[in-house]
Amino acid sequence: MSKKKIMLGNEAIARGAYEAGVKVSAAYPGTPSTEISENIVKYNEIYAEWSPNEKVAMEVAIGASISGVRAMASMKHVGVNVASDPLYTIAYGGVNGGLVLVAADDPGLYSSQNEQDTRCVARAAQVPVLEPSDSQEAKDFMKYAFEYSEKYDTPVIVRTTTRLSHSQGPVTLEERAEVEDKVYERNVAKYVMMPGNAKNRHVFVEQRLKDMAEDGVNMPINRVEYNDKKIGFITSGIAYQYVKEACPNASVCKLGLVHPLPRKMIEEFAKNVETLYIFEELEPVIEEQVKSWGIKCIGKEIFTVQGEYSANMIREKVLGETLELKAPSTVPARPPILCPGCPHRSVFSVLKKLGIHAAGDIGCYTLGAVAPLSVVDTTVCMGASISTLHGMEKAKGKDYIKNWVAVIGDSTFMHTGVNSLMNMVYNKSTGTVMILDNSTTGMTGHQDHAATGKTLMGEPTNAINIYNLCKAIGVEHVVEVNAFDIDALAKIVKEETAREEVSVIITKSPCVLLKSNVFPNKCVAIPEKCKKCGACLKPGCPALTKNEDGTIKIDETMCNACGLCKTLCKFDAIEEVAK
Amino acid sequence: METKNIMIVGVGGQGTLLTSRILGGIAMASGYDVKLSEVHGMAQRGGSVVTFVRYGESVAEPIVEEGCADVIIAFERLEAKRYAHFLKKDGVMIINDQRIDPITVVTGAATYPEGIIEELQKDNKVFTVNAMEEAKKLGNSKVFNIIVLGIAAKHMDYSKEQWLQVIENTVPPKTIEINKKAFEIGYEM
Numbered sequence A: 001m002s003k004k005k006i007m008l009g010n011e012a013i014a015r016g017a018y019e020a021g022v023k024v025s026a027a028y029p030g031t032p033s034t035e036i037s038e039n040i041v042k043y044n045e046i047y048a049e050w051s052p053n054e055k056v057a058m059e060v061a062i063g064a065s066i067s068g069v070r071a072m073a074s075m076k077h078v079g080v081n082v083a084s085d086p087l088y089t090i091a092y093g094g095v096n097g098g099l100v101l102v103a104a105d106d107p108g109l110y111s112s113q114n115e116q117d118t119r120c121v122a123r124a125a126q127v128p129v130l131e132p133s134d135s136q137e138a139k140d141f142m143k144y145a146f147e148y149s150e151k152y153d154t155p156v157i158v159r160t161t162t163r164l165s166h167s168q169g170p171v172t173l174e175e176r177a178e179v180e181d182k183v184y185e186r187n188v189a190k191y192v193m194m195p196g197n198a199k200n201r202h203v204f205v206e207q208r209l210k211d212m213a214e215d216g217v218n219m220p221i222n223r224v225e226y227n228d229k230k231i232g233f234i235t236s237g238i239a240y241q242y243v244k245e246a247c248p249n250a251s252v253c254k255l256g257l258v259h260p261l262p263r264k265m266i267e268e269f270a271k272n273v274e275t276l277y278i279f280e281e282l283e284p285v286i287e288e289q290v291k292s293w294g295i296k297c298i299g300k301e302i303f304t305v306q307g308e309y310s311a312n313m314i315r316e317k318v319l320g321e322t323l324e325l326k327a328p329s330t331v332p333a334r335p336p337i338l339c340p341g342c343p344h345r346s347v348f349s350v351l352k353k354l355g356i357h358a359a360g361d362i363g364c365y366t367l368g369a370v371a372p373l374s375v376v377d378t379t380v381c382m383g384a385s386i387s388t389l390h391g392m393e394k395a396k397g398k399d400y401i402k403n404w405v406a407v408i409g410d411s412t413f414m415h416t417g418v419n420s421l422m423n424m425v426y427n428k429s430t431g432t433v434m435i436l437d438n439s440t441t442g443m444t445g446h447q448d449h450a451a452t453g454k455t456l457m458g459e460p461t462n463a464i465n466i467y468n469l470c471k472a473i474g475v476e477h478v479v480e481v482n483a484f485d486i487d488a489l490a491k492i493v494k495e496e497t498a499r500e501e502v503s504v505i506i507t508k509s510p511c512v513l514l515k516s517n518v519f520p521n522k523c524v525a526i527p528e529k530c531k532k533c534g535a536c537l538k539p540g541c542p543a544l545t546k547n548e549d550g551t552i553k554i555d556e557t558m559c560n561a562c563g564l565c566k567t568l569c570k571f572d573a574i575e576e577v578a579k
Numbered sequence B: 001m002e003t004k005n006i007m008i009v010g011v012g013g014q015g016t017l018l019t020s021r022i023l024g025g026i027a028m029a030s031g032y033d034v035k036l037s038e039v040h041g042m043a044q045r046g047g048s049v050v051t052f053v054r055y056g057e058s059v060a061e062p063i064v065e066e067g068c069a070d071v072i073i074a075f076e077r078l079e080a081k082r083y084a085h086f087l088k089k090d091g092v093m094i095i096n097d098q099r100i101d102p103i104t105v106v107t108g109a110a111t112y113p114e115g116i117i118e119e120l121q122k123d124n125k126v127f128t129v130n131a132m133e134e135a136k137k138l139g140n141s142k143v144f145n146i147i148v149l150g151i152a153a154k155h156m157d158y159s160k161e162q163w164l165q166v167i168e169n170t171v172p173p174k175t176i177e178i179n180k181k182a183f184e185i186g187y188e189m
Ligand SMILES: Cc1ncc(C[n+]2csc(CCOP(=O)(O)OP(=O)(O)O)c2C)c(N)n1
Pocket: A028, A029, A030, A031, A054, A076, A078, A079, A082, A113, A362, A363, A364, A365, A382, A408, A409, A410, A411, A412, A413, A438, A440, A441, A442, A443, A444, A511
């Protein structure tokens, strides 16, 4: 009997991988892709790991595929940039066991540093892309992806977006397919990409895309729904749902394969509808190709390349409806902030006091850029803090960076930061790197990594010691300090920034949201002792506010008793007591 | 049946996800098509969060569009005001009467608006509750969101037994009893 379950898009992707008989899954966390691995790990039949970064994850999956099993890697869109080197070349080599890369785009920038469109990468890498539009399809398309991967000898990208990954819908569960491992045979022409072999494979790749475009007409993931032919939409992914919501009676060409495009199907559809719209979030990937075939259609002239789409967008721009909407009220913004008791707040409060600028990185600590901390000056991509600081020094000299540090999280340091530190040692930097070690990948929801001592599958493992790692690279001066010992930290920062050699400060204190973290105590304010000086309020802990009379109060449901405010108070107006 | 549109708004960390999952679970158990849309990641760090639940015969998009919400469950006053324009004309708002200052207010860059509830009551059907107080009386402030859900439940077409069953199936086993109690408190209000 088939069973129905309501599933998150990402949970359905994991289920699809399971049903497709996947044996190996490698990933690095990144919103909105993280829950794929967190769900895959629930299936004992699959080996699943967090790799230190996306390039490694992709290569792990490639190795598993070459050995003959179905394998996958999953990551957020910017992770695909990191993994693009192996991706572009395995596109030539092809697969043995099916190989799928799940890439999660983020239109609307809910949790990312840019709004890039993976379909553009896929076109450049000449890799086919499947795009599901709800949880059921997310599961089904994973199975098609593995089938096509093996049939056409190609890695396949399954593209999802935040809205799909983080929406739930009903999914019909099926059994896991028992897929027999492929036999591995040595095949240098296919698996060793040196120029001579790659030349031949490039010919194969071009033909493969042509074949898929041709076959796409009959693929069940592409379909035409003819209704009223006055309006026709070509669409895919979550955008399809907005079309169905706003124009249930319009004709639709719904693409599941968005690269390469099933040209014949589109040409036929275009002939049959009066006005043709291309409704795709982000870049005009489908539109530009369709226009290049001489087909008249409307796309980015009226639909934006930014952010998410909606049914209301179609009602307004296509149907010409005037929507009587109330204007949103103007209310104070509520941006994300560091948690009460977050160790990063303590570190930034010290840096702020010392007037230090931080070349920042990506993680919860990026929030050190905003008021009241305002310490982080730059954020580009994972690992960039250390190398950008190095670049500043080489541009302006060592005195220029005397009041600068690089600030990077432990997970990000293991991701790519360590490469940049090697560069500092090699190229004689004098900069100071602060590794904010909170024993987890906080931003993406607390995943383990190479330095935490636990695998994705929950097993204890070797924890790479960050201190020893920095030493081994050749950093002479490595200091560890408790993130909440603000006096010691201030002293160390002054010493190390003054030093004319590369140095690393590792601030240690676990993320307060870690399950292993228990807080027996809470901090309470004693209003009678409060002199209203505001010293404790400076770091901006959300658990601390003022009473009407200006004395401070602590919200006991929020306080995690980190003690930072207590340390900052000179009048003993804050006390730590048992909960 | 027309598709029902529910929104849950609040501050990251207030348990909007659990509430939306209960709503999704009950729709599914009642044989409806259902879609939910949630917020994960960065915004959860104390930011403004919104989740959508839609159920009916057949549901296409997972989001509730402006001016279309039948019910808005707001876990915090300012967030109620922020999303009030999503409510449809005869929609209902259930507001947990709690104030959490956003950082913009803490730093003095903005002021927390006064009289939010009175203002919202002018144009909308609004129910309020100080669920935090009630939850503390129960001995676990975390279940305040289920109390609010209990109030909202009366504006949806499921029986109390159905709700209690879905709560049992959704919350962590150790917290079933207290969550059920919390729900009943809201439901009887
Ligand atoms: C290439 C890439 N992969 C993944 C992400 C998603 N991501 C953002 S921050 C982060 C890591 C945060 O962990 P850590 O550096 O330990 O800092 P914390 O959040 O714990 O403070 C990840 C995985 C990204 N932005 N870019």
